[in-house]
Amino acid sequence: MGVQDAIAEISTFLGQRLTRSKSDLEIHGRSESHFPQSPPDAVAYPETTNEVARLVRICAAHGCPVIGWGTGTSLEGQAQAFDGGIVVDFVRxxxxxxxxxxxxxxxxxxxxxxxxxxxxxxxxxxxxxxxxxxxxxxxxxxxxxxxxxxxxxxxxxxxxxxxxxxxxxxxxxxxxxxxxxxxxxxxxxxxxxxxxxxxxxxxxxxxxxxxxQPEAISSAVCGFNSVGDAVAAVIETIQMGLPMARIELMDSASVAAVNAYAGMDLPEQPHLLLEFHGSETNVAEQAETFGMIAAEHDGTGFDWATRPEDRTALWTMRHNAYHAILAARPGARALVTDLCVPISRLAEAIEATQADLAQSGIEGPILGHVGDGNFHAILLFDETDHEAAAAASALSERMVLRALDLGGTATGEHGIGRGKLGYMAREHGGGWAMMGALKQALDPGNIMNPGKLVPPREPS
Amino acid sequence: MGVQDAIAEISTFLGQRLTRSKSDLEIHGRSESHFPQSPPDAVAYPETTNEVARLVRICAAHGCPVIGWGTGTSLEGQAQAFDGGIVVDFVRxxxxxxxxxxxxxxxxxxxxxxxxxxxxxxxxxxxxxxxxxxxxxxxxxxxxxxxxxxxxxxxxxxxxxxxxxxxxxxxxxxxxxxxxxxxxxxxxxxxxxxxxxxxxxxxxxxxxxxxxQPEAISSAVCGFNSVGDAVAAVIETIQMGLPMARIELMDSASVAAVNAYAGMDLPEQPHLLLEFHGSETNVAEQAETFGMIAAEHDGTGFDWATRPEDRTALWTMRHNAYHAILAARPGARALVTDLCVPISRLAEAIEATQADLAQSGIEGPILGHVGDGNFHAILLFDETDHEAAAAASALSERMVLRALDLGGTATGEHGIGRGKLGYMAREHGGGWAMMGALKQALDPGNIMNPGKLVPPREPS
Missing domain, CATH: 3.30.465.10 (Uridine Diphospho-n-acetylenolpyruvylglucosamine Reductase; domain 3)
Structure with a gap:
């Protein structure tokens, strides 16, 4: 069989750096996606471009799938070898x-x-x-x-x-x-x-x-009575042209989770987390302007900090929010949505999501990069509850279709992989077929990460 | 013949908006490039996307070239119908x-x-x-x-x-x-x-x-003893992260030309033309910082203006520089180069160009968008002097090869068209063949602006 022949040939020059050990295959068969394990046939650890080129030439000759691997943190199954083949791990x-x-x-x-x-x-x-x-x-x-x-x-x-x-x-x-x-x-x-x-x-x-590195950095948090108020403040900030370095939303549920996880004591209401970069005077000016905007939208507790350790605590908390949300419900799995809409439609998109969450009884803390119009709802369900998983999928689909109706995209930053493949035709129409034509032109043998991103194709 | 059949069919729905009048063909046969006249077979003036789509479907069926036309200001022959066909003018x-x-x-x-x-x-x-x-x-x-x-x-x-x-x-x-x-x-x-x-x-x-629109705008000019000093000031400005809105270089020859053309009286030395955008305090801060950098490089006459009419005069002068340079030498034609290099190599690229100009005795005022590492030498030669034209071409080629050696590109902003086609293999290597494969995949009949940008291909 082609894959086995390819592995044998590649072994001749990668030696121990082509492995089929059980643990290696297992590690490279899962990811942070919601897809089940699907181990590759082998894992390669090249050290040079020439080794990668040689490997790919052999795989091309044998029709063996080649899947790139960085740290395995992609969320839509991009790095999983659903059709087998060789995972190329770039760690070396x-x-x-x-x-x-x-x-x-x-x-x-x-x-x-x-x-x-x-x-x-x-x-x-x-x-x-x-x-x-x-x-x-x-x-x-x-x-x-x-x-x-x-x-x-x-x-x-x-x-x-x-x-x-x-x-x-x-x-x-x-x-x-x-x-x-x-x-x-x-x-x-x-x-x-x-x-x-x-x-x-x-x-x-x-x-x-x-x-x-900016001369000065300050960070801030600010609470709001509703997600709508917080988003209104964001929209005004962006429209005023304030050069925000970061402007992040966490809803009440996300705040509750990070409070528990990181021992914080933020009021359990929607918050914006902010960072300003610039000169000393510039950063002060930005923070002041934002403070005024926040006040107009009943923002409370606005405070800005310039101490590096305070900033680090804030952004560590934000980066750990996903894990905090998972930790708050032991045994739960998450379907992470990733909508991005024009900023004027952001409040609408989030409010519709909240209404949908309430109606479907699904727990789904919301956080996101709201300055870009991008947000995630972390849809939680029990690992063993297939009905709940299906309900989460259906909710995710409704969210995507609403985002597309609002002029947005199914994925602001997580990508397509296999997880979002079902929305491509809807989002891109004839453009998706064009992507297929580009793929066919540059990878006629369909060996590069097959089954992802482009329209499905029969193996050649 | 295919083109004539296509024209006949398109006439049925565009009527008078498909024209073969001599003046129309002539106007659409030339451009601001150095290429000779090459009139298309017809000019179409569609008013809707549907008309464009219908036109292209007919051209596809008949193998008739289709060339888009905006205002005809491209510099590398992009909009010229070198192989005949239909120019689609989007003016309507x-x-x-x-x-x-x-x-x-x-x-x-x-x-x-x-x-x-x-x-x-x-x-x-x-x-x-x-x-x-x-x-x-x-x-x-x-x-x-x-x-x-x-x-x-x-x-x-x-x-x-x-x-x-x-x-x-x-x-x-x-x-x-x-x-x-x-x-x-x-x-x-x-x-x-x-x-x-x-x-x-x-x-x-x-x-x-x-x-x-920024709250405040100010513009400035500053003279320098040498292009090297001016470029050193630019490099330092960019590296300091000053968010310049514009930072333009004109060498002595360019300054002389605009003085004559626009009735200005700038000292005949290299100048930087600048614009700052931001809040009132921010703009003042930027201008002050730039002033300090300029002083370190013996900049003279640094002055900044916030009056809109002063700004307009400055940028009108800059925008007219190309015409001013041409006007300074009646009967001359110009070959406009368009290098872009990493900013650290900019002084080197400009100085090598100046040395080459001096050695070859070619007149070539230099100006450019130096904050991006992009500059133009306007190589002047008499229209009738074929030897001078060839010498300008040879100089242009040496300039491009030097830019590529410095990690840059043959064209920062003017594009490839036909004029820069000869450098594509050198700049992109196997990437140029890949561009050809993409073109083949998306335009198998080679009707869309044939003979430009990608490797030449036999008509299918």
């Missing part, structure tokens, strides 16, 4: 190749995690802003077009990848983009691979934009 | 369909020009920032991935197009993107069409991001 390709402070960019291998990068950058006065919460690999973040809490100011991976090295489906190595800040030179291949979830090729090197 | 598709101040976005037809849009936006407190100088159409600007003086702050068309309606090469109408500020939903088709120069389809509608 984790070198930062060159930091260029004068150009504010960095070239690195895909296995570098965002925390490792920022640790390394600390001495340079620069940082990489995209922050999805999880300590994901940068190759994975690029492949998912990830974003997170700071996208409202610094953009998503779409905006922060300058160029890539990619191993194509035929095992060729190409480079996209350049280190120039802009270019009108041909099709934007970088943008094509960012968000492609490994279905068109494997990213083996990235050049990323960096940002200067 | 110039309606602004919906401005949504609360979401800071707008949906419009491709024939709307950027000045018409900003005129219409004036009352809303919003503006569209991308400013390539020419009053280009927004469909054309998207297709060229245009940028200009404000990209250093607000990004290029890549960053400011949220979604598109596109007529594909088979005459199907698809939509890309959404009005959500971000999305991880599938391949980034919007980014694929932005910069595709009409080779994959025709843009029939755009949704663009808008910006809030």
């Amino acid at each position: 390709m984790n070198r930062i190749l060159e930091i260029r402070p004068e150009d504010m960019d960095v070239t690195l291998q895909p296995g570098v995690t965002r925390e490792a990068l920022n640790q390394e950058l600390r001495a340079t006065g620069l940082f990489f802003p995209v922050d999805p919460g999880a300590n994901a690999s940068l190759g994975g973040m690029a492949s998912t077009r990830a974003s997170g809490t700071t996208a409202v100011r610094y953009g998503t991976m779409r905006d922060n990848v300058l160029g890539l090295e990619v191993v194509t489906a035929s095992g060729e190595v190409i480079r996209t983009g350049s280190r120039a800040r802009k270019s009108s030179s041909g099709y934007d291949l970088t943008a094509l691979f960012v968000g492609a979830e490994g279905t068109l090729g494997l990213i083996t090197e990235l050049t990323l934009r960096l940002q200067g | 598709m110039n309606r602004i369909l919906e401005i949504r101040p609360e979401d800071m976005d707008v949906t419009l037809q491709p024939g709307v020009t950027r000045e018409a849009l900003n005129q219409e936006l004036r009352a809303t407190g919003l503006f569209f920032p991308v400013d390539p100088g020419a009053n280009a159409s927004l469909g054309g600007m998207a297709s060229t991935r245009a940028s200009g003086t404000t990209a250093v702050r607000y990004g290029t068309m890549r960053d400011n197009v949220l979604g598109l309606e596109v007529v594909t090469a088979s005459g199907e109408v698809i939509r890309t993107g959404s009005r959500a500020r971000k999305s991880s939903s599938g391949y980034d088709l919007t980014a694929l069409f932005v910069g595709a120069e009409g080779t994959l389809g025709l843009i029939t509608e755009l949704t663009l991001r808008l910006q809030g």
